[in-house]
Amino acid sequence: MIKVKNLSKRYDKNIVLDNLNFQVDTGCIYGIVGTNGVGKTTFLRILAGLSKPDNGEIYIDNINRVGNKSNKKISFVPDSASLYEYLSGEEYLLFFASILDVPKELRKDKVSYLIDLFNLTSAKDELIKTYSHGMKQKVSIASALLNDPDILLLDEPLTGIDLINSHIIRQHIKKFVKADKTVILTTHLLELAHSLCDKIGILHKGKIVEEFSTNKLSLDSIEKRITSVYLGENSGEMMSK
Ligand SMILES: Nc1ncnc2c1ncn2[C@@H]1O[C@H](COP(=O)(O)OP(=O)(O)OP(=O)(O)O)[C@@H](O)[C@H]1O
Ligand SMILES: [Mg+2]
Numbered sequence: 001m002i003k004v005k006n007l008s009k010r011y012d013k014n015i016v017l018d019n020l021n022f023q024v025d026t027g028c029i030y031g032i033v034g035t036n037g038v039g040k041t042t043f044l045r046i047l048a049g050l051s052k053p054d055n056g057e058i059y060i061d062n063i064n065r066v067g068n069k070s071n072k073k074i075s076f077v078p079d080s081a082s083l084y085e086y087l088s089g090e091e092y093l094l095f096f097a098s099i100l101d102v103p104k105e106l107r108k109d110k111v112s113y114l115i116d117l118f119n120l121t122s123a124k125d126e127l128i129k130t131y132s133h134g135m136k137q138k139v140s141i142a143s144a145l146l147n148d149p150d151i152l153l154l155d156e157p158l159t160g161i162d163l164i165n166s167h168i169i170r171q172h173i174k175k176f177v178k179a180d181k182t183v184i185l186t187t188h189l190l191e192l193a194h195s196l197c198d199k200i201g202i203l204h205k206g207k208i209v210e211e212f213s214t215n216k217l218s219l220d221s222i223e224k225r226i227t228s229v230y231l232g233e234n235s236g237e238m239m240s241k
Contacts, residue, residue, distance in 0.1 A: 002022075003023050006055060007043075007055070007058065008055040014062060016206060017042060017043060017053070022208050027177055028182055028198045030188075030202050031193035031196070031197035033186070034191050040186040043203065044186060048153050050076065050130040051067070074152075076155070081136055081140030088128065089126065099120050101119075102147055116138075117142070118142050118172075133160050137157070153221070159187075174198060188223065195214075198215070203228055
């Protein structure tokens, strides 16, 4: 279980996260939605340990992650991956496996499993600089899976990904959490969030202001609730224009 207590982060006078509280059970896919610049990436980067909060605690299975090493493996996939463009997809994944300390004897098998899983076989020997956005995104997600993380943090994983590849990635995320893992992702694609996530939380003014179980609310009703949070009392008027 991941539990976040009173997390705050500001950049100068810009208060991005403001005493944010949040909880995700193991085995859950949690989607965070929110307007541009609301703090979704900031929050994921803090969870990943890439950025320090000003205040607050993050407990992963009851161990405070802030200032401590977690005994759980956490992988973060940024929204636009910066990969080594002069390596081939396969070379990059093998290199990344060594950085992640994947045992040497397992690296080749893991890499070829992921290349196959993400339909990258025909391009595996091509330089990454020749890959499309979606192909780079798949390499980035594959690299995050090399060390079998317990927690996968995905920043807008399916933006700009075609239907087939989106299906492949979604299937994999669903399979991933069945093994008692946890996924937290951010997205602007509400339909995706509804079909893929168990829970959706709205980040607004530094806090998770509402949370829904997707099996209890229809996409339509979630959309209405989100719109009313974003636009406040004027939402009905704005939507009818
Ligand atoms: N390194 C930084 N220095 C200063 N301000 C920053 C920095 N990183 C983020 N911010 C600010 O923090 C706020 C939240 O940014 P963040 O990238 O987390 O938003 P987001 O919800 O991920 O937006 P988007 O939907 O556009 O990806 C923004 O106001 C942004 O300008
Ligand atoms: Mg972002």
